[in-house]
Amino acid sequence: MSKNKLALGRGLASLIPRPVPQSPEPIQQMTDDGSADQVIVHVALDKIERNPYQPRADFDPVALDELKRSIQERGIIQPITVRRIAGGYQLISGERRMRAARSAGLQKIPAYIIRVATNEEMLELALIENLQREHLNPIEIAISYRRLIEECSFTQEEVSQRIGKDRSTVTNMLRLLKLPETIQNAVRKGELSGGHARAIAGLEDTASQLAIFKKAIVRGLSVRQLERLVRERGEKAAAKRGKSIQESAGSIPAVEDRLRRLLSTRVHVRQQHGGKGEIVVEFYSADDLERLLELFENVQA
Numbered sequence: 001m002s003k004n005k006l007a008l009g010r011g012l013a014s015l016i017p018r019p020v021p022q023s024p025e026p027i028q029q030m031t032d033d034g035s036a037d038q039v040i041v042h043v044a045l046d047k048i049e050r051n052p053y054q055p056r057a058d059f060d061p062v063a064l065d066e067l068k069r070s071i072q073e074r075g076i077i078q079p080i081t082v083r084r085i086a087g088g089y090q091l092i093s094g095e096r097r098m099r100a101a102r103s104a105g106l107q108k109i110p111a112y113i114i115r116v117a118t119n120e121e122m123l124e125l126a127l128i129e130n131l132q133r134e135h136l137n138p139i140e141i142a143i144s145y146r147r148l149i150e151e152c153s154f155t156q157e158e159v160s161q162r163i164g165k166d167r168s169t170v171t172n173m174l175r176l177l178k179l180p181e182t183i184q185n186a187v188r189k190g191e192l193s194g195g196h197a198r199a200i201a202g203l204e205d206t207a208s209q210l211a212i213f214k215k216a217i218v219r220g221l222s223v224r225q226l227e228r229l230v231r232e233r234g235e236k237a238a239a240k241r242g243k244s245i246q247e248s249a250g251s252i253p254a255v256e257d258r259l260r261r262l263l264s265t266r267v268h269v270r271q272q273h274g275g276k277g278e279i280v281v282e283f284y285s286a287d288d289l290e291r292l293l294e295l296f297e298n299v300q301a
Contacts, residue, residue, distance in 0.1 A: 037115040040079050042108040045101060047088035048080075053126040053147075054095055067100040076101060079110040081129065083122065089113070092122070093129045124152050131163050138194035139187050142173040175201040183213050192216065195223040199230050208233060263295060 032041040080094030089111065091098060101109045116122045127144045130136060136144065148154045148162070156174075160167040176184065176197050183200060186192040196216055203209045212233065216226050252269050259267040263281060265288070271277035283289040 032113070037113055040110055040112050043082070043089055043111045044108055045098065045106065048082060048098060048109075048111070049085060049088060049090045051091040051093070051095060051126055053123045054091075054130070059096065059099065064096065064100055064103065067096060068103045071097075071100055071104045071106070076106075076110050079112045082111045082113055083116040084113065090122075092116070092126050120152065124148065127152075128162050137188055137190070138173065138176060138197060139184050142176045145170055145174055146177060172198050172201075180206050180210055180213075183209065186213070186217070193223065196221075196226055199223060199227045202227075202230050203234065263292065265292070 032039070032043060076097060078094075078097065080097050081092040082089040083092060084090075092114070098109060116125060127148055131141060131144055145156075145159055148159050149156065154162070156170050157167055160170045163170075173194075176187070176194070179197060179201055183192065183197060187194065187197050192213070200209050200212055200216070203212060212226070212230060215221065215229065219225075221229065252271060256267050256269050259269070259279070259281075265284075266282040268280040268282075269277065270280070281292060283292055
């Protein structure tokens with residue numbers, strides 16, 4: 001994958017049919033000679049195979065109809081992007097334009113042809129190009145991030161660099177995929193915004209997430225109102241956990257005494273508001289530290 005990543009370092013420059021540094025200007029011609037790359041040609045729609053790596057799963061029929069009418073009035077303004085395959089072409093980006101063109105009755109469509117050597121490179125190009133240029137919903141974006149990580153062996157940092165977003169943005173989007181399917185579907189349908197979903201993802205358990213989701217829908221809560229509700233619920237849950245810990249473990253001195261006897265060294269337990277806290281274990285030499293590490297390893301085993 002490293003070679004592919006180096007080859008793709010120009011990012012979208014290899015996909016956008018306009019003059020760019022380190023890349024020749026695309027040649028515009030009406031017919032395809034069957035071999036040239038970085039050319040814009042008119043190709044038959046029935047020769048184009050859909051993109052197997054298309055990150056977009058939801059196509060709004062109203063938006064497609066609007067695009068169809070625009071194409072009927074003004075034609076295709078932005079060419080689609082394809083690569084050559086045996087017997088025709090494979091779409092890289094522009095499925096909405098291709099669908100709308102078919103619906104408008106077009107037989108041919110302008111296409112920018114680029115060379116893509118491997119399926120892995122095709123996946124990377126398709127995902128990144130769509131992330132940059134298509135109107136994906138938050139769940140589709142999150143799935144695209146995950147595919148870049150799982151199938152292209154990217155780190156979150158590399159994903160953030162490729163798409164021009166902060167790493168925290170990538171991390172927060174990936175958290176959406178841990179939400180219950182009901183909430184994810186609401187985001188897909190536009191019933192819930194990405195901001196609402198990210199706020200709900202701040203809760204740890206599914207039951208709480210679903211309960212807050214229902215309140216957000218019924219009450220029509222804004223993102224800020226929902227964030228405040230999530231924060232309040234989280235604080236109450238933390239306080240409840242802290243109280244439960246205290247009740248089950250007894251007083252702090254008693255806990256320290258139990259740990260002291262278990263570890264054969266001095267232990268300090270400090271509990272903060274809301275149930276959080278820390279345990280400080282003292283050691284007196286390198287051998288003593290090694291003894292404690294062995295104890296902890298045995299507990300883990």
